[in-house]
Amino acid sequence: MRTLHGSTQYHARHWAPRGGAIIGTFVLSLLASGCETGERRPMERPAAPLPAPRHTVRADDPAVRGLSSESRTELAASPVPMVLLGAEYAERTNVMVGERWCALTAHTTEGYHLSIHATDNWHDADEGVDLNPSGATPTATVRGRPAWETVNEAIRSLSWDEFGVAYSLEIECDRPEDDTRCSESTFLTEIASHLVYGHVVDETYLPAGTSTGSGSVPGGSVDPVGGAR
Amino acid sequence: MSARITLCVAVIALLSSAGVAHAQSFDPPGALVAGSGRGRVDETVWAPTMRFPMEYGPAYANSQVYAPGGSMPPSGRGGGQCDSYNYGYPWRDNFCETRRWDVALCPSGHGHQGQDIRPGVCTSGVVPGVAAAAGRIADIGSYSVDLVADDGTRYEYLHMNRVAVREGQRVECGDVLGYISNAFGGTPTTIHLHFNIRMAVRGVGSAFVPPYTSLRESYGRLGAGDACAPPMDAGVRDAGTRDAGRTDAGRTDAGRRDSGTSPSSGMCRSTTLGRNVSDGECVQVGAAVASCGTGCGWARCDAGAWTCISDLSTCGGTTHANGECDPVGGTCRSDTLGRNVEHGTCVQVTRASCGESSCAWYRCVDGNWACTELTACSGESVANASCDNVCVGTRGVCGDRLECCGGRTNSNIECFEGYCEDTTMCLPNGDTSCGTTVPDGTGLPHCCGPMICGLDTGGTPECCGVPGEPCTSADDCCGFEQCTDGMCAPQETGESCMNTQECVGADYCTDSGVCGTD
Numbered sequence: 001m002r003t004l005h006g007s008t009q010y011h012a013r014h015w016a017p018r019g020g021a022i023i024g025t026f027v028l029s030l031l032a033s034g035c036e037t038g039e040r041r042p043m044e045r046p047a048a049p050l051p052a053p054r055h056t057v058r059a060d061d062p063a064v065r066g067l068s069s070e071s072r073t074e075l076a077a078s079p080v081p082m083v084l085l086g087a088e089y090a091e092r093t094n095v096m097v098g099e100r101w102c103a104l105t106a107h108t109t110e111g112y113h114l115s116i117h118a119t120d121n122w123h124d125a126d127e128g129v130d131l132n133p134s135g136a137t138p139t140a141t142v143r144g145r146p147a148w149e150t151v152n153e154a155i156r157s158l159s160w161d162e163f164g165v166a167y168s169l170e171i172e173c174d175r176p177e178d179d180t181r182c183s184e185s186t187f188l189t190e191i192a193s194h195l196v197y198g199h200v201v202d203e204t205y206l207p208a209g210t211s212t213g214s215g216s217v218p219g220g221s222v223d224p225v226g227g228a229r
Numbered sequence: 230m231s232a233r234i235t236l237c238v239a240v241i242a243l244l245s246s247a248g249v250a251h252a253q254s255f256d257p258p259g260a261l262v263a264g265s266g267r268g269r270v271d272e273t274v275w276a277p278t279m280r281f282p283m284e285y286g287p288a289y290a291n292s293q294v295y296a297p298g299g300s301m302p303p304s305g306r307g308g309g310q311c312d313s314y315n316y317g318y319p320w321r322d323n324f325c326e327t328r329r330w331d332v333a334l335c336p337s338g339h340g341h342q343g344q345d346i347r348p349g350v351c352t353s354g355v356v357p358g359v360a361a362a363a364g365r366i367a368d369i370g371s372y373s374v375d376l377v378a379d380d381g382t383r384y385e386y387l388h389m390n391r392v393a394v395r396e397g398q399r400v401e402c403g404d405v406l407g408y409i410s411n412a413f414g415g416t417p418t419t420i421h422l423h424f425n426i427r428m429a430v431r432g433v434g435s436a437f438v439p440p441y442t443s444l445r446e447s448y449g450r451l452g453a454g455d456a457c458a459p460p461m462d463a464g465v466r467d468a469g470t471r472d473a474g475r476t477d478a479g480r481t482d483a484g485r486r487d488s489g490t491s492p493s494s495g496m497c498r499s500t501t502l503g504r505n506v507s508d509g510e511c512v513q514v515g516a517a518v519a520s521c522g523t524g525c526g527w528a529r530c531d532a533g534a535w536t537c538i539s540d541l542s543t544c545g546g547t548t549h550a551n552g553e554c555d556p557v558g559g560t561c562r563s564d565t566l567g568r569n570v571e572h573g574t575c576v577q578v579t580r581a582s583c584g585e586s587s588c589a590w591y592r593c594v595d596g597n598w599a600c601t602e603l604t605a606c607s608g609e610s611v612a613n614a615s616c617d618n619v620c621v622g623t624r625g626v627c628g629d630r631l632e633c634c635g636g637r638t639n640s641n642i643e644c645f646e647g648y649c650e651d652t653t654m655c656l657p658n659g660d661t662s663c664g665t666t667v668p669d670g671t672g673l674p675h676c677c678g679p680m681i682c683g684l685d686t687g688g689t690p691e692c693c694g695v696p697g698e699p700c701t702s703a704d705d706c707c708g709f710e711q712c713t714d715g716m717c718a719p720q721e722t723g724e725s726c727m728n729t730q731e732c733v734g735a736d737y738c739t740d741s742g743v744c745g746t747d
Contacts, residue, residue: 103367
């Protein structure tokens with residue numbers, strides 16, 4: 001370890017440059033030294049034991065009914081409560097799940113596509129690590145919850161928490177620089193306002209007093225389809 | 230809960246061919262290019278088990294904007310994106326680099342959400358982007374690929390072309406996802422990978438976390454030939470000396486089922502290994518753990534729960550011996566690795582032995598160590614990071630066949646025009662099938678070595694050479710490139726082109742078919 005340009009640098013292996021006799025043939029010095037970096041790793045919080053899943057899908061809702069059978073099967077296997085896009089996107093929606101997450105995408109022919117990601121695998125930072133050094137606060141709202149809105153390389157996203165799950169909704173445009181659906185908030189906010197709860201894991205999973213229903217869902221009852229897995 | 234990681238070896242190398250020292254060096258996290266904003270000083274390794282997202286090195290993490298060829302180059306510094314300034318060490322963090330985008334973790338509340346990384350060559354479509362972890366492809370956009378790992382961590386790859394996966398596809402760590410390029414929705418950017426890590430962070434929500442330290446660690450494991458191994462395995466290789474403190478210390482209460490996995494998942498949580506294992510795999514607990522006998526007992530994962538066993542033949546071929554315990558069966562104890570290894574495994578040591586002053590190879594043969602040549606190793610070969618023998622992957626940059634990982638055991642692997650290749654499985658110059666077949670995720674088919682699948686002057690896809698590649702005639706080169714002095718030469722600004730890779734410097738092939746920037 002040494003200091004260059006006033007900053008601490010860590011030296012490790014070398015890579016060969018392109019072309020020519022590549023690998024160095026003469027190692028001048030090997031300094032096998034244990035040097036602590038002070039690196040930390042976030043703690044992956046063990047999930048609290050959950051009651052046995054009692055999968056329920058709002059099978060009556062057009063946003064669910066319009067999904068492909070593959071997506072419905074995946075949705076039913078979701079380990080987390082999942083929101084869906086409005087019914088107009090259902091036929092173009094692909095749902096997929098993992099051990100601790102559920103995601104969907106919806107590709108359109110209008111030069112953009114949407115995606116949603118949900119996970120309940122929360123990570124805790126080290127004690128003393130400031131996760132919000134600027135004191136910023138969410139500026140948007142999704143489903144009545146405070147939401148962060150940001151843009152990443154022209155991909156606009158909204159993220160919020162609900163039922164102990166972290167959600168994000170994104171839009172990516174084929175021509176991002178001149179497409180206001182990505183460069184401005186309005187379009188994505190409108191999409192978010194039509195999200196539908198398509199799947200819950202278990203009512204007891206949810207905090208008391210919350211509802212799985214969406215204001216945009218026209219009255220449908222919750223159908224148990226526990227055998228869908 | 231801080232897990233302090235011991236970082237490794239300082240190596241100073243003199244490279245004989247070019248006389249250029251290529252020692253890796255890394256500016257600390259948060260140290261952005263001067264004038265490019267305020268970085269986040271945070272040593273947290275948010276994704277400690279991730280693989281480096283390019284198949285092979287070298288790679289250079291630095292700014293795309295505050296660099297030659299970017300929109301805010303350093304004062305007084307010209308040059309295009311291929312300038313040597315951009316293709317050298319030290320690495321530089323550019324998480325939180327000045328942007329208008331809101332990012333809670335940034336000191337200013339906004340900035341760049343990821344890390345920009347340049348591949349080892351300033352050529353689009355050559356270096357594969359690979360899966361940082363096992364998981365599924367959750368989203369593919371016009372210039373993005375999102376991989377969600379089993380644990381819900383999202384790895385986002387921007388600006389790749391020749392995407393080799395489909396949405397929903399299951400991938401394993403290291404699988405090829407696409408190729409690093411300058412794709413950006415019709416308006417090219419520089420040739421780089423913009424890499425994000427996004428996860429649920431308590432107190433923030435779904436957050437972009439700083440990827441720099443995770444990349445730095447994974448890059449070290451890549452260089453050590455251990456790209457997809459969990460960090461506790463990678464770490465023991467650093468110094469080539471006994472790593473007494475790393476033989477699962479502090480992780481000796483194996484045997485608890487992971488409450489985070491679903492009952493039907495077929496996975497068990499091993500606190501000895503610090504990760505989940507699949508049904509049928511066996512783990513040896515530590516010497517002080519009495520969960521399966523009086524210590525050093527074995528447990529097998531059965532349908533998501535642990536079962537104590539005494540017969541290792543029931544382990545489905547996957548056993549994880551504990552370095553605290555004596556070797557069993559045909560395994561050998563490696564002080565270098567700090568763990569036991571299976572019969573057939575070769576390990577490189579730094580001490581004088583086997584008639585060598587250092588860096589000799591040993592092979593585990595029926596529980597005993599035997600001096601060996603690397604070419605005789607049929608199983609796992611564990612190179613020592615202190616030795617000058619980089620294992621550069623299956624398609625890495627090379628000068629000799631033995632530098633190719635597979636070249637040690639597979640005679641088909643060659644160092645083809647400076648790249649490790651199995652030349653029986655890649656496409657030769659002039660092959661037009663590269664434009665009609667989609668890579669299958671295993672990296673095949675692809676054009677051999679540094680060639681790209683470009684267009685000839687008639688618009689037909691073919692494997693061809695980019696500027697700087699060897700040629701015997703212009704037919705060997707892409708598009709309108711000429712073969713000058715045995716090398717494909719770039720097209721200058723205003724000259725005809727078929728592929729951006731033909732164009733000089735930061736130019737790209739415009740819609741009008743000439744090299745330029747407008």
